[in-house]
Amino acid sequence: MSTLRYISDNWDTLGPQVATHLRIVAICVAVAAVLGLLLGIASARSPRVAVLTLAVTGTILTIPSFALFGLLSIWLGLGNPPVIVGLILYALLPIVRNTRVGILAVAPAVTEAARGMGMNRLQVLTRVELPLAVPVILGGLRQSTVMIVAIATVGAAVGANDLGQPIFAAVSRDTGTLEQVLAGVIPVALIGILADTVLAGLQRGLSRGRVTVAAT
Numbered sequence: 001m002s003t004l005r006y007i008s009d010n011w012d013t014l015g016p017q018v019a020t021h022l023r024i025v026a027i028c029v030a031v032a033a034v035l036g037l038l039l040g041i042a043s044a045r046s047p048r049v050a051v052l053t054l055a056v057t058g059t060i061l062t063i064p065s066f067a068l069f070g071l072l073s074i075w076l077g078l079g080n081p082p083v084i085v086g087l088i089l090y091a092l093l094p095i096v097r098n099t100r101v102g103i104l105a106v107a108p109a110v111t112e113a114a115r116g117m118g119m120n121r122l123q124v125l126t127r128v129e130l131p132l133a134v135p136v137i138l139g140g141l142r143q144s145t146v147m148i149v150a151i152a153t154v155g156a157a158v159g160a161n162d163l164g165q166p167i168f169a170a171v172s173r174d175t176g177t178l179e180q181v182l183a184g185v186i187p188v189a190l191i192g193i194l195a196d197t198v199l200a201g202l203q204r205g206l207s208r209g210r211v212t213v214a215a216t
Helices: 002-009 011-045 047-062 065-076 080-104 108-116 121-158 164-171 178-207
Strands: none
Touching: 002 011, 002 178, 011 047, 011 080, 011 121, 011 164, 011 178, 047 080, 065 080, 065 121, 080 121, 108 121, 121 164, 121 178, 164 178
């Protein structure tokens, strides 16, 4: 109850931080979805592109978030921009990988039948391959979304006014309290759970009647 009271008493500060956190996540998910989809399609078409793209995005994901945000802040300055760019880079791997796996999982007989009906390569992609791959792609998007909801809190270290602020304020001072930490942790957890639940429901709905595969 003391944590809820602390959140209520400090909502004038926490409210804008929640809004900023949601805005950062929404921008990152939208941009990463588009970039990841394009890179995933290219990777499905070319093994060489796949090797390079997966290697680069996989390597980025191994870089500690504090180091990546700090490096980006040298060029982009402090605040939200380096956090947004960094989170987009982090979010790419699951989306690229699942897009590639989903497209490659479409049975060749299905694409051949589509071509036999007179569809060109773009029509086969947009009308056959991507619709069948959507549940798998959503799996990658779901993983990326939950991941960046949590990682975004580290952005407070480079000046982002998100839910990492109360956490960093508490752990960087001797006077920090558990309530301050939980004031950041609880909203982040709720946002992550809500995002995962919505995307999981959408994924299940689109998976009904379709054969999907799990990304490896």
